[in-house]
Amino acid sequence: MRSFRALLAKEIRVAFRGRHLVGVGFGLAIVLSATLGFSLAGTKVGERVIASLLWIIVMFSSSDTLSRSFAKEEDEGTADQLRLRVPMPSVFLAKTLANAFFVLLIACVVFPLLCFWLGVRLSALPLVGLLVLIGCPALSFAQGFVGYLMSRGRALSAAYPVIVMPVILPLLVCLVLATSQALAEGTFSINLVVVIISESLAALVAGLVLVPYIEEE
Amino acid sequence: MLFGRILSVLTPLTMIPSIVYCLMFTPKEATMGDLYRIIYFHIPCAWVATLAFFISFVFSIAYLAKRKPVYDSIAHRSSEAGLVFCVLATITGSIFATYTWGSPWNWDPRETSIVFLLMIYIAYLLLRWLIEDRDKKAAISAGYSIIAFLATPFLVFVMPRITSSLHPEQVGGLGLTRPMLYGVFGMLAGFTFLYLWILSLSQRFDMEEI
Numbered sequence: 001m002r003s004f005r006a007l008l009a010k011e012i013r014v015a016f017r018g019r020h021l022v023g024v025g026f027g028l029a030i031v032l033s034a035t036l037g038f039s040l041a042g043t044k045v046g047e048r049v050i051a052s053l054l055w056i057i058v059m060f061s062s063s064d065t066l067s068r069s070f071a072k073e074e075d076e077g078t079a080d081q082l083r084l085r086v087p088m089p090s091v092f093l094a095k096t097l098a099n100a101f102f103v104l105l106i107a108c109v110v111f112p113l114l115c116f117w118l119g120v121r122l123s124a125l126p127l128v129g130l131l132v133l134i135g136c137p138a139l140s141f142a143q144g145f146v147g148y149l150m151s152r153g154r155a156l157s158a159a160y161p162v163i164v165m166p167v168i169l170p171l172l173v174c175l176v177l178a179t180s181q182a183l184a185e186g187t188f189s190i191n192l193v194v195v196i197i198s199e200s201l202a203a204l205v206a207g208l209v210l211v212p213y214i215e216e217e
Numbered sequence: 218m219l220f221g222r223i224l225s226v227l228t229p230l231t232m233i234p235s236i237v238y239c240l241m242f243t244p245k246e247a248t249m250g251d252l253y254r255i256i257y258f259h260i261p262c263a264w265v266a267t268l269a270f271f272i273s274f275v276f277s278i279a280y281l282a283k284r285k286p287v288y289d290s291i292a293h294r295s296s297e298a299g300l301v302f303c304v305l306a307t308i309t310g311s312i313f314a315t316y317t318w319g320s321p322w323n324w325d326p327r328e329t330s331i332v333f334l335l336m337i338y339i340a341y342l343l344l345r346w347l348i349e350d351r352d353k354k355a356a357i358s359a360g361y362s363i364i365a366f367l368a369t370p371f372l373v374f375v376m377p378r379i380t381s382s383l384h385p386e387q388v389g390g391l392g393l394t395r396p397m398l399y400g401v402f403g404m405l406a407g408f409t410f411l412y413l414w415i416l417s418l419s420q421r422f423d424m425e426e427i
């Protein structure tokens with residue numbers, strides 16, 4: 001548990017010191033939100049479109065932070081040290097949780113910007129905020145294991161979005177549906193939230209179980 | 218080998234009479250006439266695709282547990298076969314949708330689900346294609362197949378039930394009579410044997426290579 005906490009703290013520290021999260025993650029989120037805000041200025045944008053834009057920007061801005069984090073350990077030669085000292089499922093969990101935190105931070109940038117530029121009703125904000133709180137860790141858990149797999153092969157990083165997208169698409173669709181309901185009707189289907197939580201937890205647990213088997217290779 | 222020979226006899230023995238029965242001896246459907254007969258191909262294709270992806274999932278788990286190349290080969294070939302049947306289910310579904318709902322594509326939850334399934338297994342094959350080392354390819358793709366299959370129950374069973382659908386079973390049932398159901402079951406058996414035959418043939422080629 002102590003090594004897990006230390007690893008989680010290290011992940012967060014390293015991400016803030018490095019250039020990728022701030023430069024690419026936040027940068028991409030702001031540029032994409034501003035571009036879309038400018039492109040759609042003066043037009044009436046439906047709730048479904050706003051919800052889709054929100055989650056697509058969050059997903060693309062944070063898509064490769066996790067696989068990059070695993071790959072960095074391999075590149076710097078620290079991965080073997082890590083394997084010797086900490087059980088691999090703990091490493092996987094720490095990196096996935098740190099990534100969930102980064103995705104949430106990126107969403108905290110994208111969400112107010114989009115709401116401001118696209119004129120979202122203020123009354124819908126608490127519910128959408130709740131969905132962002134549920135959805136960001138869910139997205140991170142769902143793509144965690146694929147991010148880990150991608151770091152195992154050299155040629156795979158370029159294909160990451162193509163390979164991870166189909167796995168998280170059902171989750172993304174549920175998030176878009178729930179968010180658009182929250183924006184339009186001020187409520188959302190609890191079934192959608194159940195699907196979001198159960199699918200992401202299933203992916204996280206499967207990842208934790210499978211990591212040692214992949215490590216054997 | 219023997220399994221393949223048995224399937225090479227069983228497949229035509231079930232498929233040919235079933236096709237003849239479905240096209241010539243089953244009655245016309247009250248509202249759709251002869252158009253409904255496409256379901257004799259659409260339902261078995263969708264069933265076999267789901268079965269193939271499930272078998273790929275099971276053998277991926279078996280590969281990670283035992284590390285036998287034959288399990289990786291079955292998982293891989295089953296995904297390929299599943300993808301072919303998934304494409305056929307999409308095409309037959311689109312033909313049916315054109316005449317019943319007026320458009321080949323309506324973003325119905327089941328249509329959306331099948332697109333997601335196609336994307337998942339295209340990504341799986343892309344992943345295998347990108348890795349050259351045989352052991353690494355087998356282990357990584359087995360992991361991906363397992364995590365990808367976890368999305369399948371949500372796509373096939375959950376999504377169509379939590380969102381409104383145009384599909385017949387959601388809007389009053391298929392309305393099939395007993396002779397029509399015999400046709401559907403015959404075709405289901407025929408397509409299942411065909412899939413198993415394809416799987417045994419392609420897997421035999423792999424084993425010869427190894």
